[in-house]
Amino acid sequence: MNGGALDLLDDELARARAGERAALAVLVQAHQRAVYSLALRMLGTRDLAEDLTQDVFMQLNGNLTAIESNKHLGFWLRRVTTNRAIDQLRRRSRVQMTSLEDEQAFFSAEDDADPLLQRHLRDLLSDLSPPARAVLLLRYQEDLDPTDIAQMLDMPINTVKSHLKRSLETMREKTLGMQSARCEDSST
């Protein structure tokens, strides 16, 4: 690690652009989790998510030369995934969020999982319009700033902020509703 910077994935990207398939495999491995998670939470089912994930990476294959850095690659993958998901959802009248057997795969199974919040979140996601859903996921799953989200979705920044505001207000009401119900139970 002596001398200049070592960004592993930038190196792999350069190799992939030069035609090294093994390097492409490394990039797919590194980014598939983010792409798949976005696809799953946008489209609601594992099958659709897997199809979209595959399509996105196949599209990447044909566009490698346009990708300048690993950071650009991350941006490109998220943009293509969300825009393609939005297009798919607009063609369907209503998204079917996961069946019960898929529910466990929808959220990560961490020790600090909050099943009630997860349920409210899933309900919220299915109620949101596709662009609003994309905004919520890009903000809280991918940690993007509103400015980046606006650029990615080609959306005015005020629209991004408005989507986030309404989503948070809805979540706050749902979780407070939960709390209120608990208070009433404990007072009787």
Added chain:
Amino acid sequence: MKKCSWPIFLALLAPALAWAAAPNPKLAIPEFAGLAQKATESVTITLDPALLAMAGRFLDGSDPQDAATQEIIKGLRGIYVRSYTFDKDSAYQQTDIDAVRAQLAAPGWNRLVETHSRKTRANVDIYIMIDNNRAIGLALIASEPRQFTIVNIIGAIDLDKLHKLEGQFGVPKLDIDLSKTPTQGAQK
């Protein structure tokens, strides 16, 4: 009014969104190109979420060090390290690091520890960013006569788990209590 209703009432009156002022634990670390050329050894580690996910897959759960590392990086979204070693004292200026220090004066960062050692002539400053009583970012600046190191860790840092690395990496217990205001005085 019922006892439980007051928090709900106040919360509903609360301002809509605080995300615009949401703290960002990711530091903008300069390139240090000039210093890198002078250094006898330089370390640049950039581990974004994709690389952390990849690394996690290759950590061996049956090995105690790897298992402890897996636990640490589970909630992390980035680890960034820059370290430069020189062959003589005072080859770098404190002003070189000031651009990073200035960011730690921003709201959200709390100085946990500031140490100056006459024996080793090492200064170590540790900052934590806290959100809802959880550490979401750590920044460490260590400057020694012939070396300086900047570490920025982003994500849900579990300081208890960091303590448990004692013996694995030689990490000492720092007796950090998050329930207290984390602005320990300097020990000059």
Added chain:
Amino acid sequence: MSQEIESRIRAALRPVAPSEDFSRKLLARVVADRPGRPKPRRLLSASARPLAWWLTASLAACLILAVGVRQHLEQQRVQQSGLEARRQVLEALRMTSQKLNLAYQAVKNQSTSLTDEESGV
């Protein structure tokens, strides 16, 4: 309150991994796909076809072997990169702990000298 909900949403929306089976198939398909490859033209006459079948079979066998070798090399490469990422994580945490230890030593030495002063040493 807003920040608390945001934290909880972030925690709930941590990325999830696809199944191992899907990952394997995805890798295989993406890496095997070569956009813009020209379609082969028919070059042989009817009388040359039996020989062509043997040639085709032999070529197919070589291709399968080559694909197998390539997949093996690719897996090796993925493994190399994964191990390199692991090494960097360990190195980053090692350096962090080293500097934390410096801070600890400084605090400990300060506490020791304060105690010595108080006891008149």
